[in-house]
Amino acid sequence: MQQLYIHPDIAKANTLSTDYYTSPQYLESSKEKIFAPSWQFIGSTHMLSGKSTAVPFTLLEGYINEPLALTRNNDDTLHCISNVCTHRGNLLVPGACQLRHIRCKYHGRMFSLGGKFMSMPEFKEVENFPTEADDLHSLPVFTWGQLLFTSLQPSLKPEDYLGDMMQRMHWFPIEKLEYRADRSKDYIVKANWALYCENYLEGFHIPFVHAGLNEALDFCNYTTELFQYSNLQVGVGKNDEECFTIPPSSPDHGRNIAAYYFWVFPNMMFNFYPWGLSVNLVQPLGTSECKVSFLTYVSDESKLDMGAGDGLDTVELEDEEIVENVQKGIRSRFYTHGRYSVTREQGTHHFHTLIAKFMNS
Numbered sequence: 001m002q003q004l005y006i007h008p009d010i011a012k013a014n015t016l017s018t019d020y021y022t023s024p025q026y027l028e029s030s031k032e033k034i035f036a037p038s039w040q041f042i043g044s045t046h047m048l049s050g051k052s053t054a055v056p057f058t059l060l061e062g063y064i065n066e067p068l069a070l071t072r073n074n075d076d077t078l079h080c081i082s083n084v085c086t087h088r089g090n091l092l093v094p095g096a097c098q099l100r101h102i103r104c105k106y107h108g109r110m111f112s113l114g115g116k117f118m119s120m121p122e123f124k125e126v127e128n129f130p131t132e133a134d135d136l137h138s139l140p141v142f143t144w145g146q147l148l149f150t151s152l153q154p155s156l157k158p159e160d161y162l163g164d165m166m167q168r169m170h171w172f173p174i175e176k177l178e179y180r181a182d183r184s185k186d187y188i189v190k191a192n193w194a195l196y197c198e199n200y201l202e203g204f205h206i207p208f209v210h211a212g213l214n215e216a217l218d219f220c221n222y223t224t225e226l227f228q229y230s231n232l233q234v235g236v237g238k239n240d241e242e243c244f245t246i247p248p249s250s251p252d253h254g255r256n257i258a259a260y261y262f263w264v265f266p267n268m269m270f271n272f273y274p275w276g277l278s279v280n281l282v283q284p285l286g287t288s289e290c291k292v293s294f295l296t297y298v299s300d301e302s303k304l305d306m307g308a309g310d311g312l313d314t315v316e317l318e319d320e321e322i323v324e325n326v327q328k329g330i331r332s333r334f335y336t337h338g339r340y341s342v343t344r345e346q347g348t349h350h351f352h353t354l355i356a357k358f359m360n361s
Contacts, residue, residue, distance in 0.1 A: 001025045004356035010349045014337045018330040020355070021192040027287050031064055034266050034358045037155040039162065041268050041281055042080070044297070045146040046179045048072040052100055054113065056083050056093040059152065062285045066152060068139065069093045071113040074100075080150045081115035082137040092136075102136075111136055145174030147279075156229070164227040165262045169272060171247045177276055177297035184296045185313070189320050191327040193267060193282050193290040194355065199323050200261075200269055200280075201231070201347035224346045229354065231347045235259035242274050242307030258307050263347065265354050275303035278312060288327050292316070 004020065007013035020026045040059060047055045051074045059066040067083040069092070083092050090106040101118060102111040110118040115136030123129060142149040142158035144166055149158055159166075189196055199205065206222070221236040237243045237258030246252050260272040269280035276298040283291045294312065298304065305311075329335060340349045 001029065003360050006349070006352045006356045008353065010340050010346060011342050013340055013349060013352075015340065015348070016194070016352050016355065017337050018335060021195060021327070021330055022287055024287055026359070027192075027284060029359065030284070032153075033361060034355065035060060035064060035284075036152045037358075038266055039142065039149045039151045039154065039156075039158045039264075041279060042068075042070065042148050042150050044148060044177075044179055045078075045143075047096070048078070050098065051076055052113065053096070053098050054093045054102065055096045056091070059150075060283050062291065063283060064152070067091055068150070069102075070141075070148070071102075073113045077114070078141050078143070078148070079114045080139040080141045080148075082139075084136075085109055086117070086134050086136060087120070114138070146177060147174070161229045161264050164230050165232070165264065165270060168232065168250075169260065169262075171250055172272060172277075173299045174277075176299045178299070180296045180298050183298070185294050187292045187294070187316060187320065188285075189290050189292055189323060190288060191290060191320075191323040192287055193284040194351075195323045195326055195330075196282050196290055196292060196319070197263070197267060197351060198348045199319055199326075201233075201263055201351050202341075202345045205322065224344075226346060226350050230262060230264045231350050232263075233261040233347065235261060237307060242303055244272075244274050263351075265351070266358075273303075274307065275300050 001023070002017075002019070004016065006016070042057065042059065043055075048070060051072055054069050054071045056067065056069045059068055069081055069083040071079045071081060073079070084090070085092055085104040085106065087104065087107055087109045090104050092102050092104055092111070099113070101113065103109070107121065109120045112118055115138050117130045117134040120130070139150045139152065140154060140158075142162070144162065149162070151158070202224075223234045225232045225234070234252070235258050237256045239256065241256075241258050243256045243258050246255065246257065258273075262270040262272070264270065267282040269282075271278040271280065276296070279293075279295040279297065281293040281295070283293070285291055294316065
């Protein structure tokens with residue numbers, strides 16, 4: 001497996017080689033080099049309805065497949081712990097429930113909601129027992145408002161990934177968001193996860209692919225801003241479109257902004273609209289398949305289905321058609337890589353640079 005190289009000068013750079021999208025070796029290696037050290041969105045506090053509760057989930061199901069559980073202690077403390085018993089590997093929490101402690105249904109080993117070993121039948125004769133290895137592995141939990149994040153093997157602080165977005169959107173009513181299952185949906189896309197992210201990371205295609213969205217946005221003033229592990233596309237609205245009311249404390253005060261499109265490495269999109277937030281998670285399933293989850297959080301019901309935040313399902317289907325065609329095209333013997341538009345594809349170049357950095361580490 002060759003090292004990846006992206007020239008730091010976008011005007012001189014070639015895009016990633018097609019091997020990255022088609023080789024099972026790159027996909028497998030990306031698990032530990034890109035996804036394990038990254039911070040991943042795992043839901044919101046609405047999942048835990050009260051104290052002494054637990055909710056199991058699988059991190060990056062279909063790819064990494066790590067069984068985890070979110071718990072809330074009686075003292076209201078949140079934990080993210082392994083959902084695998086340290087005795088024989090049985091899954092512990094089968095579904096969302098209220099409980100005072102976690103007891104394995106296989107042999108009765110018991111843990112606190114924070115993952116600490118408590119007791120085990122028939123183990124009196126076992127030497128050097130228990131040890132820290134008998135506790136459930138605990139993962140860090142980072143909270144922004146009600147949004148929750150964790151990392152399997154964090155090498156960087158969560159603020160390194162999320163801090164620029166949090167600072168820019170400090171005025172956004174993150175605490176008022178309400179999750180809407182009726183407006184949330186999963187899509188299976190027949191394309192590599194990175195191709196889907198690339199498409200998101202440039203507004204270059206909007207006039208050609210998204211007629212409806214193009215009507216809402218002033219494409220001439222569409223801009224991209226780069227940060228260390230994230231970037232932002234700012235969608236300026238046309239005069240008659242629904243836009244944010246932005247306070248003087250924001251650098252965007254006085255601008256007619258219809259949408260903020262934040263991407264956080266490697267696979268998370270946070271789309272801020274006047275009505276709320278659409279979180280998009282891109283989860284690899286194979287070299288040519290991924291699952292894209294659209295999770296809807298509403299803060300102002302009266303502004304739904306207006307402006308750039310309207311018709312998200314239509315926009316998604318238009319994107320699917322394009323990236324699925326690209327997935328077919330990159331298998332051509334006549335295509336190995338492309339070039340970047342200096343003015344319109346800064347986000348894609350940034351993404352490729354980070355992929356090369358992490359894969360070569």
